[in-house]
Amino acid sequence: MTTPAATTDPRMTDPALPLLDARDISVSFSLGSAIVARLRHEEHVLHAVDGVDMVIQRGEALALVGESGSGKSTLARALSGLQRPDRGEIRLDGKVLPARRSRADQRKIQMVFQDPYSSLNPRLTVGGMLHELLRVHRVVPRGEVESYTRELLGLVGLTEEAVHAYPRQFSGGQRQRVAIARALALRPELLVADEPVSALDVSVQATILNLLQDLRAELSLTLLLISHNLAVVRHLCDRIAVMYLGRIIEVGPTETLFASPRHPYTQGLLAAIPRMTFTADGDAPAVRGDPPSPLRIPGGCRFRTRCPIAQPICAQEDPALTSSGDPAHAAACHFAFTAAVPAPRQPADEAGAVAETE
Amino acid sequence: MSERGVPGQAMLEVDDLRVQIATRRGIVRAVDGVSLEVEAGEAVGLVGESGSGKSMTLRAILGVLPPEATITSGRVVLDGADLVELPRAQLNKIRGPKIAMIFQEPMSALNPVMRVGPQIAEGPQVHLGMNRARAAERAVELMRRVGIPDPERRFRSYPHEFSGGMRQRVMIAIALSCDPELILCDEPTTALDVTIQDQILRLLARLCRESNTSLVFVTHDLPVVAQVCRQLAVMYAGQIVERGTVQDVLTRPCHPYTLGLVRSAPDVDHVRASLVPIPGAPPSLVHPPAGCRFHPRCKFAEEDCTVTDPRLRMIDAHRSTACLHFERCLDELRTEGADR
Numbered sequence: 001m002t003t004p005a006a007t008t009d010p011r012m013t014d015p016a017l018p019l020l021d022a023r024d025i026s027v028s029f030s031l032g033s034a035i036v037a038r039l040r041h042e043e044h045v046l047h048a049v050d051g052v053d054m055v056i057q058r059g060e061a062l063a064l065v066g067e068s069g070s071g072k073s074t075l076a077r078a079l080s081g082l083q084r085p086d087r088g089e090i091r092l093d094g095k096v097l098p099a100r101r102s103r104a105d106q107r108k109i110q111m112v113f114q115d116p117y118s119s120l121n122p123r124l125t126v127g128g129m130l131h132e133l134l135r136v137h138r139v140v141p142r143g144e145v146e147s148y149t150r151e152l153l154g155l156v157g158l159t160e161e162a163v164h165a166y167p168r169q170f171s172g173g174q175r176q177r178v179a180i181a182r183a184l185a186l187r188p189e190l191l192v193a194d195e196p197v198s199a200l201d202v203s204v205q206a207t208i209l210n211l212l213q214d215l216r217a218e219l220s221l222t223l224l225l226i227s228h229n230l231a232v233v234r235h236l237c238d239r240i241a242v243m244y245l246g247r248i249i250e251v252g253p254t255e256t257l258f259a260s261p262r263h264p265y266t267q268g269l270l271a272a273i274p275r276m277t278f279t280a281d282g283d284a285p286a287v288r289g290d291p292p293s294p295l296r297i298p299g300g301c302r303f304r305t306r307c308p309i310a311q312p313i314c315a316q317e318d319p320a321l322t323s324s325g326d327p328a329h330a331a332a333c334h335f336a337f338t339a340a341v342p343a344p345r346q347p348a349d350e351a352g353a354v355a356e357t358e
Numbered sequence: 359m360s361e362r363g364v365p366g367q368a369m370l371e372v373d374d375l376r377v378q379i380a381t382r383r384g385i386v387r388a389v390d391g392v393s394l395e396v397e398a399g400e401a402v403g404l405v406g407e408s409g410s411g412k413s414m415t416l417r418a419i420l421g422v423l424p425p426e427a428t429i430t431s432g433r434v435v436l437d438g439a440d441l442v443e444l445p446r447a448q449l450n451k452i453r454g455p456k457i458a459m460i461f462q463e464p465m466s467a468l469n470p471v472m473r474v475g476p477q478i479a480e481g482p483q484v485h486l487g488m489n490r491a492r493a494a495e496r497a498v499e500l501m502r503r504v505g506i507p508d509p510e511r512r513f514r515s516y517p518h519e520f521s522g523g524m525r526q527r528v529m530i531a532i533a534l535s536c537d538p539e540l541i542l543c544d545e546p547t548t549a550l551d552v553t554i555q556d557q558i559l560r561l562l563a564r565l566c567r568e569s570n571t572s573l574v575f576v577t578h579d580l581p582v583v584a585q586v587c588r589q590l591a592v593m594y595a596g597q598i599v600e601r602g603t604v605q606d607v608l609t610r611p612c613h614p615y616t617l618g619l620v621r622s623a624p625d626v627d628h629v630r631a632s633l634v635p636i637p638g639a640p641p642s643l644v645h646p647p648a649g650c651r652f653h654p655r656c657k658f659a660e661e662d663c664t665v666t667d668p669r670l671r672m673i674d675a676h677r678s679t680a681c682l683h684f685e686r687c688l689d690e691l692r693t694e695g696a697d698r
Contacts, residue, residue, distance in 0.1 A: 067551040171639060201407040202578060206622035206635035213632060228552060235624035235633070272556035273626050274581035276608050283564045287553040290521045 025088035050246035066243035110188035114195035116175030127163035173204035252329035262331035308344035375432035390596035403583035406593035458533035464525035475513030523554035
């Protein structure tokens with residue numbers, strides 16, 4: 001499965017050109033009435049994604065990590081064309097994708113969802129589902145639909161009998177294989193996987209992670225993986241982007257980020273991962289408190305309410321994503337690349353909760 | 359807290375517990391001969407995949423099984439009394455002051471139309487005979503202890519006004535409200551973000567240390583169990599297949615299933631070229647395989663594994679396994695260590 005039309009246009013094979021280049025993407029949702037919101041001192045517009053730039057190189061695996069509510073799924077949906085952004089520009093192969101994508105453009109970015117139980121049509125057999133897709137998008141000539149379907153199922157490690165089976169007849173892991181086959185059927189250039197293994201048992205997780213790894217090698221697939229599991233991310237991805245309240249606050253190569261995280265949030269996130277050996281000595285948690293509601297994003301740096309090193313400047317100035325030395329590694333913190341990092345504050349109470357402003 | 363048990367002495371003893379669930383496809387032997395001791399002040403982890411019977415074991419201990427499930431044999435002895443035989447009225451006196459439970463999904467375990475303060479105060483009122491004002495005072499103090507900011511004001515909030523992490527803190531406060539000897543935790547952090555999970559695990563570990571409360575902690579996540587528990591029991595297909603201290607079991611698994619679990623999970627500190635999944639799928643518990651239940655998926659399986667039903671047996675002072683050929687796990691680990 002090579003990407004079609006890749007050789008005809010010289011512009012598209014330019015190796016310097018990133019596969020995906022998204023600029024200033026913003027997505028917001030309007031909730032309820034403006035008057036009620038004002039009475040509650042809230043905004044009635046929820047800024048799920050707030051001016052995010054993202055570049056994905058051809059063939060790489062980029063991870064998007066962050067807490068729930070950080071906007072990672074919304075960003076993925078916006079890139080996939082499932083959610084129209086309010087602002088921003090998405091370029092694929094240097095070509096700007098319009099708000100209404102043509103069928104050919106839709107094919108290029110495909111998505112795999114978290115829950116394989118609800119993302120497959122229960123009334124269609126696997127064969128029926130794939131045939132419909134292949135006919136509508138005219139991926140292969142009519143006569144080859146059957147053989148291409150078998151090829152796809154083989155690719156994701158399912159037997160040919162799967163063609164006649166309904167989703168309910170499969171286990172969770174097998175369903176996720178069907179979902180991956182469906183996404184790959186359209187020969188996408190970018191596969192977006194939103195928490196593809198979180199609903200699965202550990203031993204089944206491994207088979208899906210190995211499959212994704214093999215597919216990357218075999219099809220030189222570009223992957224955007226959304227996950228809250230940093231062990232999975234480290235295993236599978238070349239680069240990591242960390243999101244917090246709708247912004248990317250740090251991005252860098254996986255090993256650089258694990259070895260020397262610059263943003264205090266990334267540092268906390270990495271420290272919070274439970275390890276196989278006992279690490280939770282001491283009662284102070286890695287990151288204090290709950291993330292603020294996206295309806296009440298703090299002014300200045302958005303992390304300052306939970307940040308152990310927050311200074312007066314953090315309430316006034318919103319730090320931009322900047323790098324120093326290594327251009328591939330950037331962080332949005334006033335003290336990310338300075339030698340004079342303020343000493344961490346001790347949490348007021350040992351349980352580590354901070355009063356939420358309401 | 360004067361009558362707290364002596365450390366080193368079993369305060370909870372589960373003996374050959376069997377739970378069956380009647381389904382249309384036949385009788386599911388969800389828990390099939392589980393024995394477990396918990397010492398005073400000890401935290402025991404119960405680990406396994408979905409369908410291994412870990413949650414059912416926990417529910418059977420507290421006597422809160424779903425209606426279609428029944429305990430067919432076995433004993434659950436807490437402080438000399440067999441809970442399985444106890445009439446409901448007696449059981450209700452134990453739930454709260456002796457045993458409490460923390461569930462995975464606090465939103466469905468809390469009463470959505472009742473303010474959280476009164477929910478926490480309810481236990482002390484009923485079980486400890488406190489009047490309303492005293493119980494409310496205790497609730498506020500508990501909320502402070504579990505790290506809920508501004509407890510006097512949050513006392514009057516409803517569960518939906520709390521975040522997931524804060525709701526789980528409320529659940530913990532309720533569990534602690536009658537100062538129980540044993541807290542049963544059913545995947546208490548699975549629905550939470552990793553940062554919040556870290557907060558809750560540290561909180562649980564601290565509270566149990568401070569009040570010498572025992573814990574039985576059910577999870578599917580091996581690293582999580584390593585943060586809270588000292589003792590670990592691994593469950594497969596309704597049975598405990600391995601027991602020992604957490605560190606020992608995770609670094610030196612003596613059962614091929616445990617070895618499989620350890621190897622199939624990506625480890626954040628050691629990136630491997632590829633993960634090793636456990637082949638096959640867990641067996642049906644209506645007709646479990648003869649002999650060792652893991653043998654159809656086990657690469658070390660021999661003739662005798664298909665016939666002999668292996669019992670959990672001690673292999674050294676702190677370790678037991680149900681594998682007939684556990685040395686092979688150790689051999690495999692050794693050769694792997696040599697390769698590295």
